[in-house]
Amino acid sequence: MRITASQYHTPMEDTIFDRIIAGEMDADIVYEDDAVVAFRDISPQAPIHVLVIPRNRMQSIAEAPEHDAETIGRFMQGVALAARKLEVEENGYRVVLNTGRDALQTVPYVHAHIIAGRKLGWPPG
Numbered sequence: 001m002r003i004t005a006s007q008y009h010t011p012m013e014d015t016i017f018d019r020i021i022a023g024e025m026d027a028d029i030v031y032e033d034d035a036v037v038a039f040r041d042i043s044p045q046a047p048i049h050v051l052v053i054p055r056n057r058m059q060s061i062a063e064a065p066e067h068d069a070e071t072i073g074r075f076m077q078g079v080a081l082a083a084r085k086l087e088v089e090e091n092g093y094r095v096v097l098n099t100g101r102d103a104l105q106t107v108p109y110v111h112a113h114i115i116a117g118r119k120l121g122w123p124p125g
């Protein structure tokens with residue numbers, strides 16, 4: 001019997017990103033398909049700052065080994081497709097997956113930040 005990703009999910013409170021996925025909360029959506037939704041960050045850190053979230057819920061990328069490769073692969077493809085839609089491929093962009101406390105992850109629903117539109121510093125703080 002195939003185990004579906006939803007069977008791995010631990011019970012948790014609905015986050016703002018669950019509400020955006022459910023259409024219960026407004027978001028400035030820039031790209032979506034059957035696997036992901038991408039929307040502008042409410043507090044942008046660069047001229048282009050978009051969050052990409054999978055429709056298949058997980059708390060952080062640390063849970064990726066417990067999910068099927070299709071879910072993880074479609075999430076990563078969704079990041080690239082959103083970046084393509086934003087036309088940032090030529091100049092480049094940064095993808096950030098803040099994971100857990102030390103990385104200052106504030107929303108416990110996995111999200112990839114696409115940050116672009118200016119020269120970015122390295123290393124990050």
Ligand code: AMP
Nearest residue numbers: 016027040041042043098104105106107
């Ligand atoms: P992180 O610190 O990696 O968990 O990032 C969470 C991000 O979500 C932050 O950059 C916030 O500005 C952003 N954020 C929080 N609420 C919303 C919202 N309602 N719509 C869009 N972005 C949001």
